Amino acid sequence: xxxxxxxxxxxxxxxxxxxxxxxxxxxxxxxxxxxxxxxxxxxxxxxxxxxxxxxxxxxxxxxxxxxxxxxxxxxxxxxxxxxxxxxxxxxxxxxxxxxxxxxxxx
Amino acid sequence: xxxxxxxxxxxxxxxxxxxxxxxxxxxxxxxxxxxxxxxxxxxxxxxxxxxxxxxxxxxxxxxxxxxxxxxxxxxxxxxxxxxxxxx
Numbered sequence: 491x492x493x494x495x496x497x498x499x500x501x502x503x504x505x506x507x508x509x510x511x512x513x514x515x516x517x518x519x520x521x522x523x524x525x526x527x528x529x530x531x532x533x534x535x536x537x538x539x540x541x542x543x544x545x546x547x548x549x550x551x552x553x554x555x556x557x558x559x560x561x562x563x564x565x566x567x568x569x570x571x572x573x574x575x576x577x578x579x580x581x582x583x584x585x586x587x588x589x590x591x592x593x594x595x596x
Numbered sequence: 597x598x599x600x601x602x603x604x605x606x607x608x609x610x611x612x613x614x615x616x617x618x619x620x621x622x623x624x625x626x627x628x629x630x631x632x633x634x635x636x637x638x639x640x641x642x643x644x645x646x647x648x649x650x651x652x653x654x655x656x657x658x659x660x661x662x663x664x665x666x667x668x669x670x671x672x673x674x675x676x677x678x679x680x681x682x683x
Contacts, residue, residue: 491674491676494674504670506670506671507669507670507671507672508672508674509654509660509671509672509673509674510674510675510676511650511652511673511674511675511676512675512676516653516655519654520655523655531654531655531656531658532654532655533650533652533673534652534654534655535650535652541650541652542675544650545639545648545673545675546638546639546640547639547675556675557675557676558639558675559672559673559674559675560641560647560671560673560675561670561671561672562647562671562672563670564665564666564667564668564669564670565666566647566662566663566665567644567645567646567647568644568645568646568647569643569670570643571641571643573638573639577674577676580672580674587670587672590670
């Protein structure tokens with residue numbers, strides 16, 4: 491999350507809304523965001539945990555989501571996926587957004 | 597990497613079973629291999645597919661729907677394990 495925050499200008503420059511998402515409650519996420527200085531919204535899939543299941547990042551056995559980043563274009567199509575350790579580093583996701591923006595400009 | 601080592605474990609297990617099946621059953625069974633940690637589930641979603649809709653409350657007090665961004669903005673969704681795990 492911190493790394494995404496550090497790169498927030500890159501995402502904003504490519505006309506991109508960044509969201510965090512977890513299965514924690516809104517107050518827990520708010521506290522977390524405050525502690526690590528995240529300003530983008532963190533979505534809370536706390537009640538039903540249906541979205542993390544829809545995105546295939548919910549570990550039934552352990553009861554929580556794994557780490558994954560999805561880049562979704564303006565048509566609502568997935569353009570890039572980072573999973574596991576790769577999802578900690580926002581570089582590839584930022585690049586994917588940059589490419590999307592350049593495509594649109596052509 | 598994980599997948600590769602899982603395949604290696606699987607291959608060795610099959611090999612061990614095949615070998616032990618040919619040896620007369622006089623020797624005691626070899627100790628069972630330690631159970632590997634469950635692999636991190638890989639998402640079923642693929643690049644090029646429509647992203648599933650969401651409609652969730654956020655830290656800023658607003659509720660966000662993916663479809664609200666259609667034709668307006670790209671969306672990056674960074675889903676993480678739990679709060680207080682850093683990253």
